[in-house]
Amino acid sequence: MADLLKLNVPGKPEYVGTVRMAASSLASGAGFDVEAIDDIKVAVSEACTNIVRHAHEGPDFVYDVSFEIEREKLTITVKDDGAGYNIEEYSEPVPGEIRESGLGLFIIKALMDEVDVQSEIGVGTHIRMTKYLQTGTA
Numbered sequence: 001m002a003d004l005l006k007l008n009v010p011g012k013p014e015y016v017g018t019v020r021m022a023a024s025s026l027a028s029g030a031g032f033d034v035e036a037i038d039d040i041k042v043a044v045s046e047a048c049t050n051i052v053r054h055a056h057e058g059p060d061f062v063y064d065v066s067f068e069i070e071r072e073k074l075t076i077t078v079k080d081d082g083a084g085y086n087i088e089e090y091s092e093p094v095p096g097e098i099r100e101s102g103l104g105l106f107i108i109k110a111l112m113d114e115v116d117v118q119s120e121i122g123v124g125t126h127i128r129m130t131k132y133l134q135t136g137t138a
């Protein structure tokens with residue numbers, strides 16, 4: 001059975017670090033190594049920062065972050081009820097092209113083992129990220 005921790009986070013940049021620290025603490029307690037913990041922290045920071053930058057609607061905006069801790073994996077879900085976007089219009093960055101933004105999802109996918117993104121305009125965005133615990137080496 002999984003342990004579940006849920007946070008309701010104010011949509012302000014200063015709380016991204018709080019979510020990042022929670023992710024780090026939970027990943028460490030679950031037995032992830034330093035490299036995996038760093039990957040998890042960066043991925044969750046990217047997801048939260050995207051929400052704060054793009055979905056933020058008004059001073060009372062909040063979003064939800066949940067951490068599902070299982071024996072062999074950690075799954076983090078970041079969900080907002082903000083503006084949403086058309087996933088069909090998202091394109092992976094082209095190597096060699098410098099972009100000011102739009103790398104968040106690419107970074108998340110590179111760092112986590114599984115990533116599922118659902119978004120609908122006017123409804124919000126839901127990002128589910130999973131990192132598996134690596135036990136031993138072959």
